[in-house]
Amino acid sequence: MLDISDLHVSVDSTEVLHDINLHIGQGETHVLMGPNGSGKSTLLKAIMGFGGYTITAGSIVFKGKDITRMPIHERAHLGIGMMFQHPPAISGLKLGKLLSATSPMGEGAIEALAQSVNMEHFLTRDINVGFSGGEIKRSEVLQLKVQQPDFIMLDEPESGVDLENMNLMGKEIASLLEKDIHIVNRRRSGLIITHTGYILDYLEADQGHVLIDGQIRCHGNPREILRVVKEKGYGECLRCKQI
Amino acid sequence: MEHLSEEDKKRLALTGLEVGMQNRCGSFFQIDQKVIQTTCGAEGIEMLPIKTALEKYDWVKDYYWNAVQKDKDKYTQYVAKQENPQGLVVIAHEGAKVEMPLQACLFLREEPVQHVHNIFIAREGSEIHIISGCASSWQKEHGSHIGVTEIYVGKGAKVTSTMIHNWNPGISVFPRSATVVEEDGTFLSNYICMQPVNQVNMYPTARLVGKNAVARFSSIVVATPGSVLDLGSRTILAAEHTSTELITRAITTGGKVISRGHILGEKDNTRGHIECKGLILKDGIIHAIPEIEGTLTGTELSHEAAVGKIARHEIEYLMARGLSEEEATATIIRGFLDVKISGLPAVLQAQIDAAIDKAESGF
Numbered sequence: 203m204l205d206i207s208d209l210h211v212s213v214d215s216t217e218v219l220h221d222i223n224l225h226i227g228q229g230e231t232h233v234l235m236g237p238n239g240s241g242k243s244t245l246l247k248a249i250m251g252f253g254g255y256t257i258t259a260g261s262i263v264f265k266g267k268d269i270t271r272m273p274i275h276e277r278a279h280l281g282i283g284m285m286f287q288h289p290p291a292i293s294g295l296k297l298g299k300l301l302s303a304t305s306p307m308g309e310g311a312i313e314a315l316a317q318s319v320n321m322e323h324f325l326t327r328d329i330n331v332g333f334s335g336g337e338i339k340r341s342e343v344l345q346l347k348v349q350q351p352d353f354i355m356l357d358e359p360e361s362g363v364d365l366e367n368m369n370l371m372g373k374e375i376a377s378l379l380e381k382d383i384h385i386v387n388r389r390r391s392g393l394i395i396t397h398t399g400y401i402l403d404y405l406e407a408d409q410g411h412v413l414i415d416g417q418i419r420c421h422g423n424p425r426e427i428l429r430v431v432k433e434k435g436y437g438e439c440l441r442c443k444q445i
Numbered sequence: 446m447e448h449l450s451e452e453d454k455k456r457l458a459l460t461g462l463e464v465g466m467q468n469r470c471g472s473f474f475q476i477d478q479k480v481i482q483t484t485c486g487a488e489g490i491e492m493l494p495i496k497t498a499l500e501k502y503d504w505v506k507d508y509y510w511n512a513v514q515k516d517k518d519k520y521t522q523y524v525a526k527q528e529n530p531q532g533l534v535v536i537a538h539e540g541a542k543v544e545m546p547l548q549a550c551l552f553l554r555e556e557p558v559q560h561v562h563n564i565f566i567a568r569e570g571s572e573i574h575i576i577s578g579c580a581s582s583w584q585k586e587h588g589s590h591i592g593v594t595e596i597y598v599g600k601g602a603k604v605t606s607t608m609i610h611n612w613n614p615g616i617s618v619f620p621r622s623a624t625v626v627e628e629d630g631t632f633l634s635n636y637i638c639m640q641p642v643n644q645v646n647m648y649p650t651a652r653l654v655g656k657n658a659v660a661r662f663s664s665i666v667v668a669t670p671g672s673v674l675d676l677g678s679r680t681i682l683a684a685e686h687t688s689t690e691l692i693t694r695a696i697t698t699g700g701k702v703i704s705r706g707h708i709l710g711e712k713d714n715t716r717g718h719i720e721c722k723g724l725i726l727k728d729g730i731i732h733a734i735p736e737i738e739g740t741l742t743g744t745e746l747s748h749e750a751a752v753g754k755i756a757r758h759e760i761e762y763l764m765a766r767g768l769s770e771e772e773a774t775a776t777i778i779r780g781f782l783d784v785k786i787s788g789l790p791a792v793l794q795a796q797i798d799a800a801i802d803k804a805e806s807g808f
Binding site for chain 2: 250252253254273274275278279283284286289290292293294295300303304328345349
């Protein structure tokens, strides 16, 4: 599904990601961990194609297509979706209006999806304006449910979410990633940034990666990596550099 | 109406003129200095040419050059010295209420200067919506429009005045208007100008003289290259428990907008807020000059102004949902201009939306 090879990314002419290699197969969910400022969000934004994240070397291939220089919306059309950690508030733009502008779904179908994440009363609200932490996340999940991407990137889905919302979010994200479908038939893939690992209470991830100082230091079982990080901190990862 | 070319009819439709009178309960139409039509079917509401109104009701003269001073500037002086004044008087008699707007259309076709003097009188407990469409013929290259408007909102009355301009690049426009609002009265003023014009210069003032009176000015304007829009609105909080809001959304695609605002709080328990947001799409000028002036402890006044370009991360957010860069930009601009005006009838809101949609296709 996604193949990243020898990727170098600069922000403001400073290289932030060095020689990243990452392969995510169809139906797989990967988890990305690492200390603050290690470059996790930068990697997601580079995959989405945001300006200001300059790819100086390497390539990103999605569904067999080289998307390294492709505009953001074409990547979205190809099937890449992203849950933002801090999405912008846009006054005057109604959430419902954005949803119908980006999807062929009818109003009824959108309304039903909104109800499933308790967002039906937010369709006529300006997007993210005055939304609480939980509401922002539910709005992001709703947008992804409408968009139906094949590859979903989630930037800290747990942050700013209370326990009740976490339960809803966890189940919805598991459903977006088709965790309810047998692994053989599962088509959707995901890449999740998590600090706490709470999301792993709701879905199984196939692989974990630790990113430190802009480099992927190790791959492995996500729960095991989480356990080591909880016990010994990222210092251990620095010492045991595998790659 | 049959005197108009198809092109001119289209221009008038953009200012909100409903030629067939659907969704309108009354209509006044003046071409240059000639009144073509005055009709009104609503009970308790009269629309009269100004001369007829002054003859018919003796008391109308008390409202003639009262809110606006004759010698205020050279433009009011010009209108005052006319021997043959033209314009519209709307009278909403006590308790008369109509949801459907009245339309007043002022069309500049051949003469170098069009002058009008309008008076809107809403007597106690009445409620009216007036949509004034001002336009010039597509063939009209140069000219001026000078309009004096006096608005009187009586006790518990409500007046919504929506003005939509659709001029040509060589036309200069000088509206001079003032409003007096009595106890429990509400005055809502909306101004839309999204088409090229040489210059518009105005600074309408609302004086709230009765307790609980409210005034709200909303302006949505686009300055195209060569246009100078020097706009302001002022509210004087001259009675206790009065409040006001002055809201502006300004876009420049190369022209100049000066967005002035002034609130004077001179009585206790008064509130006022100025909000001006400007978007610079192409190099032009947006100059926001909000002024708040309080003269005693019991007044609360505030302002916020912001001028800038569309934030890149907002465009990219929408692109990540599948919109192209152009679609994302247009969507954000549409949202920026979307000032929902509370208490506005759906037909009027639809008119404002249509004017915005029309302009948006040009961004």
